[in-house]
Amino acid sequence: MIAKHVPMKSIKKSDFDALVSYISDDQDKKERVEYTSVTNCQSEDLTAAIIEVTAVQGMNTRAESDKTYHLILSFREGERPSNEVLKEIERSICEGLGYGEHQRVSAVHCDTDNLHMHIAINKIHPTRLTIHNSYNDHKVLGKLCEAIEIKYGLERDNHQSNKVASENRAADMERHAGVESLLSWVRRECLDQLHAAASWDEFHKVLREHGLTLQERGNGFVIADHDGLMVKASTVARDLSKGKLEGRLGVFESLSKDSGVASQSTGRGKVYEPRPVGSRLDTTLLFARYKNEQANQRALRAQQWKSVREERARKIDAAKRAAKLKRAVIKLSTKSRIEKKILYALASKSLLADIQHANQQCQAERQAIFERHRPQQWADWLRRKASSGDVDALNALRARDAAQGLSGDTIGGIGGARIRHGVKVKLDGVTKKGTIIYRAGSSAIRDDGDKLKVSRGSSADGLEVALRMAMERYGSTITVSGSAEFKARIVRTAVDAGIPLVFADPVLERQRRSLLNNTTVNRNEQQSERGRGIGSGVSGIGSGVHNANGAGRWYGFFGAINKPNVSGVGRRPPPESRNRLRDLSSLAMVRFATGVEMLLSGNVSGGVEQQGAERNNALRRSVSGAGLIVSVEADKYIAEREEKRLRGINVPMHRRYSEGDAGTLSFAGLRRVDGTALLLLKRDDVVCVLPVDEPMAARLQRLSIGDAVSVGESGSITLAKGRSR
Structure with missing residues (x-):
C-alpha cells in the first residue's frame, strides 16, 4: 500500500470543486468509480458537499497556502479490500494526518491495474476555520501505511524514503509516461566520465559531447539539454553538488563562449531524446509512428490556433470599425450633450462586450482544438491505439517491465x-x-x-x-x-x-460431472412428473399422456412405449416389482451387525451393496439425502474453511465428497449451515464434506471423532443395525 500527497504547483489553480468533479467522474466507464463517500458534511450529496466546503474555505481569508489536500492511496496489483475495509483505512489515514474532523470526499477507482482511492480534504476546519498543514506528512504516511498493512494483512511495501523529491518525480514520469527521463539518461550515459573528469574543461567537454551544459542556478548547478530541460546536478549524483565539485575541480569556470552550445554535437554526437524504457519488445518502428503522429498533431494544432487568432482579430477589428462609425454618427447627430454622452457610453459598452465575446469564443475554440489534438505521452498513445484495435500497441503495453x-x-x-x-x-x-x-x-x-x-x-x-x-x-x-x-x-x-x-483441475472436473449428472437426473424426473396425471391414456395409436391440469404431452405412435427404463410388456418387470419375496431365495444376503459394530464394505459379499438394485432415476422422485446431493450450504462451508486456510490459519483442506473417495473414512464431525447437516469425513489430510438428511444426522451423532465410516460411491452411508442411506 502506498500513500502519496499530490501538491498543486500553482495555488491559484487549487479548486476543490474541480478535484471532486474529476475523482467522481466515471468517464462513461463501468470499471472506474467503485464508490464515493462524503465525510463530516451536512449532506452526502456531492453537489451540496462541494458548496459547503467551498463556503467554509471562503470564510478563511488569512490562509495564503493551498486550502485543499489531495491524497492518493494505492494498493498492490491484485489486492481488492472490501468497501468496509477501505472506509476504515481512509478514516485511519485522515486521523493520523490530523484531518479526522475535516470535511472530505473520497472516491475509489478501479480502472487501472492498481486499485486506488482519491481523497479530497478541506484543510480548513469546519468550526474553528483554521488551516491545518500536516508536518512531514510523507514520513507520517509511511508509518500509517505500515500499521495498516499489518492490521489488514496487506502486502508490505518499502516506506523508507531513500530518494529526494526530484528523483521521485523522475521515477513517476518514467512509470506513467513510459519514457526514459533526463536524470536516468545522464546517469546511464555520462556519469562515469563526469566522475573521471580532472578539470572544468574536461567536465564541460564530457557534457558537450552529450549535448548538455552545466549552468549555475540559485546556490547550485543544473544540467540542461539543448531543449532547455534541466535536472539538478546533485540529484544525478551527490558528489556533483556545487560544493563537492568546487572542492575537487576548483572554483567554478563557466563554459567559454568559443566552445559553447554550438559545438555540443562534437565527439560521439549522442544527445538526449525521450525513448521507451523497460520493454521486452523492439518498439523502434512503433515509437517512430508515435513521434510522427505527435509532430503532425502539433502542426495541425498550431495551424488551427493561428486561424482562430486571425478570426478573433477580424472580429475585433470589425467591432472597432462599427464602434467608430457609431461615434461618428453620434457626433453628427443633433442630440443634446447629455444624450450624446449616454450614447457614447452605450457605444463603448457595446464595443467592450463585442471584444469580450470574441475573446471568449476564441478561448473556447482553442480549448476544443487542444482537446482534438491533445499531446499524449507514449503510454497514453499506446492505450489509445490499443483501444482502437492496434495489436502492436497492445503487445507493446504488455511487454513493459512493469506489466x-x-x-x-x-x-x-x-x-x-x-x-x-x-x-x-x-x-x-x-x-x-x-x-x-x-x-x-x-x-x-x-x-x-x-x-x-x-x-x-x-x-x-x-x-x-x-x-x-x-x-x-x-x-x-x-x-x-x-x-x-x-x-x-x-x-x-x-x-x-x-x-x-x-x-x-481433476477435482473441479469431478464436481462438474457430478453436478451435471444430478442436473440430468432432476431434468428427467421433472419430465416424468409432467407425464403423470389423472385419466392418462396408456396405449393405443396416437394416445397422449395428460397431466393434472389437463395439458397433454405427445409420446409418439405407441404412447407409453417411449418411457425410459420400461421394457416391452411381459419381458421384464418394472423396477418397483423386482427383487420381491418370490425371488428371495435367489438373492444375496448379508447379516446385520449387532452392538456398536459398523457394516464395512469388506463385510459385504460381492455384488450386494456394490451392485444393488438397478437405478431408475427417471421414474422416481428425488429423495433428500440420497446420492451426491448438490448443496449450496456445503459449498458455502467449504469456501469459508478454505478462506481461513489461505490466510495461514491451521485448517486442513476441505472439499466436496466425490465418487473417488468411496471406502472407509474417518469420522471428523457434523456441522450445520443454514439448517443443512454436513458430514465431515477425513481422508489423509483432507476433509471431505457430504450433505446428509436429518435421520442420518441423528444416527451419526452417536459416533466419536476418529470412528471409521463406510461410504459408497453414491454417498450412501452404512451403519450398524440399519439400512444404508
Missing part, C-alpha cells in the same frame, strides 16, 4: 478446441499495462492476454460470459485460480449454462 499478469480469481486455458460462441462485450478501456477491460451487462471482465478476471460481485451471467470468452481465446480446457467460493461458482455456472468445457 504483470492478473492474479486472484482468474480464468485461463491450456488448449483444446476453440469454440466460437459469438460473445458480445463492449470495450470499457485499456490500462497502461495492457489489460483490456470489457463490459458485459453489469459485470466487468479484465483480459491480460493470458487470463480473464471478473469484477468482484459479478452475476452468474458475467461468469458465463467470461467462460465463453475463455473458450474462444484459450480452448475448451479451462483453468481456474482463486478462492474456493469462486471455483464453486464457476463450476455451477458451467453446469447451469450447459457450456461444453473441461476443467484442467
Whole structure:
C-alpha cells in the first residue's frame, strides 16, 4: 500500500470543486468509480458537499497556502479490500494526518491495474476555520501505511524514503509516461566520465559531447539539454553538488563562449531524446509512428490556433470599425450633450462586450482544438491505439517491465478446441499495462492476454460470459485460480449454462460431472412428473399422456412405449416389482451387525451393496439425502474453511465428497449451515464434506471423532443395525 500527497504547483489553480468533479467522474466507464463517500458534511450529496466546503474555505481569508489536500492511496496489483475495509483505512489515514474532523470526499477507482482511492480534504476546519498543514506528512504516511498493512494483512511495501523529491518525480514520469527521463539518461550515459573528469574543461567537454551544459542556478548547478530541460546536478549524483565539485575541480569556470552550445554535437554526437524504457519488445518502428503522429498533431494544432487568432482579430477589428462609425454618427447627430454622452457610453459598452465575446469564443475554440489534438505521452498513445484495435500497441503495453499478469480469481486455458460462441462485450478501456477491460451487462471482465478476471460481485451471467470468452481465446480446457467460493461458482455456472468445457483441475472436473449428472437426473424426473396425471391414456395409436391440469404431452405412435427404463410388456418387470419375496431365495444376503459394530464394505459379499438394485432415476422422485446431493450450504462451508486456510490459519483442506473417495473414512464431525447437516469425513489430510438428511444426522451423532465410516460411491452411508442411506 502506498500513500502519496499530490501538491498543486500553482495555488491559484487549487479548486476543490474541480478535484471532486474529476475523482467522481466515471468517464462513461463501468470499471472506474467503485464508490464515493462524503465525510463530516451536512449532506452526502456531492453537489451540496462541494458548496459547503467551498463556503467554509471562503470564510478563511488569512490562509495564503493551498486550502485543499489531495491524497492518493494505492494498493498492490491484485489486492481488492472490501468497501468496509477501505472506509476504515481512509478514516485511519485522515486521523493520523490530523484531518479526522475535516470535511472530505473520497472516491475509489478501479480502472487501472492498481486499485486506488482519491481523497479530497478541506484543510480548513469546519468550526474553528483554521488551516491545518500536516508536518512531514510523507514520513507520517509511511508509518500509517505500515500499521495498516499489518492490521489488514496487506502486502508490505518499502516506506523508507531513500530518494529526494526530484528523483521521485523522475521515477513517476518514467512509470506513467513510459519514457526514459533526463536524470536516468545522464546517469546511464555520462556519469562515469563526469566522475573521471580532472578539470572544468574536461567536465564541460564530457557534457558537450552529450549535448548538455552545466549552468549555475540559485546556490547550485543544473544540467540542461539543448531543449532547455534541466535536472539538478546533485540529484544525478551527490558528489556533483556545487560544493563537492568546487572542492575537487576548483572554483567554478563557466563554459567559454568559443566552445559553447554550438559545438555540443562534437565527439560521439549522442544527445538526449525521450525513448521507451523497460520493454521486452523492439518498439523502434512503433515509437517512430508515435513521434510522427505527435509532430503532425502539433502542426495541425498550431495551424488551427493561428486561424482562430486571425478570426478573433477580424472580429475585433470589425467591432472597432462599427464602434467608430457609431461615434461618428453620434457626433453628427443633433442630440443634446447629455444624450450624446449616454450614447457614447452605450457605444463603448457595446464595443467592450463585442471584444469580450470574441475573446471568449476564441478561448473556447482553442480549448476544443487542444482537446482534438491533445499531446499524449507514449503510454497514453499506446492505450489509445490499443483501444482502437492496434495489436502492436497492445503487445507493446504488455511487454513493459512493469506489466504483470492478473492474479486472484482468474480464468485461463491450456488448449483444446476453440469454440466460437459469438460473445458480445463492449470495450470499457485499456490500462497502461495492457489489460483490456470489457463490459458485459453489469459485470466487468479484465483480459491480460493470458487470463480473464471478473469484477468482484459479478452475476452468474458475467461468469458465463467470461467462460465463453475463455473458450474462444484459450480452448475448451479451462483453468481456474482463486478462492474456493469462486471455483464453486464457476463450476455451477458451467453446469447451469450447459457450456461444453473441461476443467484442467481433476477435482473441479469431478464436481462438474457430478453436478451435471444430478442436473440430468432432476431434468428427467421433472419430465416424468409432467407425464403423470389423472385419466392418462396408456396405449393405443396416437394416445397422449395428460397431466393434472389437463395439458397433454405427445409420446409418439405407441404412447407409453417411449418411457425410459420400461421394457416391452411381459419381458421384464418394472423396477418397483423386482427383487420381491418370490425371488428371495435367489438373492444375496448379508447379516446385520449387532452392538456398536459398523457394516464395512469388506463385510459385504460381492455384488450386494456394490451392485444393488438397478437405478431408475427417471421414474422416481428425488429423495433428500440420497446420492451426491448438490448443496449450496456445503459449498458455502467449504469456501469459508478454505478462506481461513489461505490466510495461514491451521485448517486442513476441505472439499466436496466425490465418487473417488468411496471406502472407509474417518469420522471428523457434523456441522450445520443454514439448517443443512454436513458430514465431515477425513481422508489423509483432507476433509471431505457430504450433505446428509436429518435421520442420518441423528444416527451419526452417536459416533466419536476418529470412528471409521463406510461410504459408497453414491454417498450412501452404512451403519450398524440399519439400512444404508
